[in-house]
Amino acid sequence: MKILIAVDGSSYTKRMLAYLAAHEEWLGDSHQFTVVHAVPAVPPRAAAVLEKELLKNYYADEGEKVLKTVRSFFSKQGIKADFVNKVGPAADVIASTAEKGKFGLLILGSHGHSAIGNLVMGSVATKVMANCSTPVLLIR
Numbered sequence: 258m259k260i261l262i263a264v265d266g267s268s269y270t271k272r273m274l275a276y277l278a279a280h281e282e283w284l285g286d287s288h289q290f291t292v293v294h295a296v297p298a299v300p301p302r303a304a305a306v307l308e309k310e311l312l313k314n315y316y317a318d319e320g321e322k323v324l325k326t327v328r329s330f331f332s333k334q335g336i337k338a339d340f341v342n343k344v345g346p347a348a349d350v351i352a353s354t355a356e357k358g359k360f361g362l363l364i365l366g367s368h369g370h371s372a373i374g375n376l377v378m379g380s381v382a383t384k385v386m387a388n389c390s391t392p393v394l395l396i397r
Contacts, residue, residue: 266323269366348384
């Protein structure tokens with residue numbers, strides 16, 4: 258199965274990775290993993306005055322801060338994974354990556370806000386599920 262794992266470097270990502278490590282059925286050679294991280298875009302007015310190479314390096318560095326830990330996790334588990342760093346709103350990046358990649362499952366950590374909390378604060382997980390037909394496994 259092709260599995261997309263969305264990460265943001267938060268404690269919820271760490272909890273999700275711990276869950277995967279504790280459940281051997283999710284890890285192993287029978288699955289193909291891709292890890293995606295979304296770096297928020299620099300506001301257009303600021304980006305307009307920055308050199309493109311500087312901006313590109315900024316996005317790469319910000320992504321690597323998160324992906325470095327996840328790379329280490331997969332390495333320790335002895336599992337191969339592809340790592341993707343994209344720029345944009347997290348929910349949009351995750352949903353479009355899942356759809357375009359034709360993944361069989363999307364795994365992500367969730368804050369576990371209540372329905373009322375999601376109305377007020379919004380939720381990446383809620384937005385992803387609304388904009389994506391890929392089955393989602395939320396880890397709280």
